[in-house]
Amino acid sequence: MLFFAAAVHTAALAPAARRPEPARLEQTQNYRDATAASARFNDELQAKDEKKTVAIIGGGLSGLSCAKYLSDAGHKPTVYEARDVLGGKVSAWQDADGDWIETGLHIFFGAYPNMMNLLRELKIRDRLQWAPHRMSFAMRQRPGEFTNFEFPANVPAPFNMAAAILTNREMLSLVDKVKMVPGLLPMLIEGQDFIDAQDELSVLEFMEKYGMPATVNEEIFIARARACIKLWL
Numbered sequence: 140m141l142f143f144a145a146a147v148h149t150a151a152l153a154p155a156a157r158r159p160e161p162a163r164l165e166q167t168q169n170y171r172d173a174t175a176a177s178a179r180f181n182d183e184l185q186a187k188d189e190k191k192t193v194a195i196i197g198g199g200l201s202g203l204s205c206a207k208y209l210s211d212a213g214h215k216p217t218v219y220e221a222r223d224v225l226g227g228k229v230s231a232w233q234d235a236d237g238d239w240i241e242t243g244l245h246i247f248f249g250a251y252p253n254m255m256n257l258l259r260e261l262k263i264r265d266r267l268q269w270a271p272h273r274m275s276f277a278m279r280q281r282p283g284e285f286t287n288f289e290f291p292a293n294v295p296a297p298f299n300m301a302a303a304i305l306t307n308r309e310m311l312s313l314v315d316k317v318k319m320v321p322g323l324l325p326m327l328i329e330g331q332d333f334i335d336a337q338d339e340l341s342v343l344e345f346m347e348k349y350g351m352p353a354t355v356n357e358e359i360f361i362a363r364a365r366a367c368i369k370l371w372l
């Protein structure tokens with residue numbers, strides 16, 4: 140997909156600052172399949188005279204969307220949530236100072252057909268803020284500075300990832316980039332079959348097996364894992 144989107148909780152951005160939704164989003168087979176799947180709740184899966192009362196444990200994305208589709212089909216769902224906010228891992232709330240706290244790091248790709256479809260059905264898809272397909276990392280050696288991996292538009296995955304790696308100048312040296320070829324090239328050539336065949340390996344084992352540079356583990360994967368752990372402590 141060409142872009143990713145981050146959910147925003149306010150309409151603070153002026154319309155001019157918004158990027159348009161990717162034009163081809165609804166023309167993909169994935170999207171058509173997702174639309175057809177959810178349309179089934181309005182026709183063949185309708186409760187008719189067999190209305191069920193359903194208890195849903197947990198008000199995260201799964202529980203809330205389950206409740207939405209059950210309700211569309213005419214059933215009576217009740218969501219039981221242990222916390223005092225809904226949304227689970229994507230919840231957001233205002234603290235005592237009135238600041239919005241988001242359980243952040245969430246991006247929704249245009250290639251998530253069910254999510255895009257759900258947001259459209261709820262009439263809140265216009266709240267997604269489309270952004271360039273970019274990964275930004277803080278640089279350990281240069282505190283306060285960031286480096287970007289830019290995934291070019293109009294280059295299909297996974298080639299856009301190869302371009303993002305090759306054009307990054309701050310985090311990866313030329314030697315690092317060359318060292319990444321043995322692990323990444325088979326992904327580009329063999330695709331999912333190669334990826335499935337690596338299932339038995341941890342990320343670190345995969346990187347060691349293909350001689351990928353330690354920098355990638357330290358600066359990207361460990362950094363991301365720490366950010367995730369911190370969020371949940």
Ligand SMILES: Cc1cc2nc3c(=O)[nH]c(=O)nc-3n(C[C@H](O)[C@H](O)[C@H](O)COP(=O)(O)OP(=O)(O)OC[C@H]3O[C@@H](n4cnc5c(N)ncnc54)[C@H](O)[C@@H]3O)c2cc1C
Nearest residue numbers: 197198199200201202219220221227228229244245246367
């Ligand atoms: C750091 C991080 C970053 C992520 N980034 C992305 C991203 O960028 N894009 C993306 O698509 N996905 C991302 N994900 C994954 C995504 O957040 C989850 O897949 C999704 O939110 C899970 O939704 P869920 O409803 O299945 O579970 P949860 O969101 O975990 O919801 C479960 C809910 O059940 C409640 N609950 C649990 N036990 C009980 C009980 N006994 N009684 C009552 N309530 C209970 C919990 O309080 C919680 O509210 C990320 C996840 C993490 C942790």
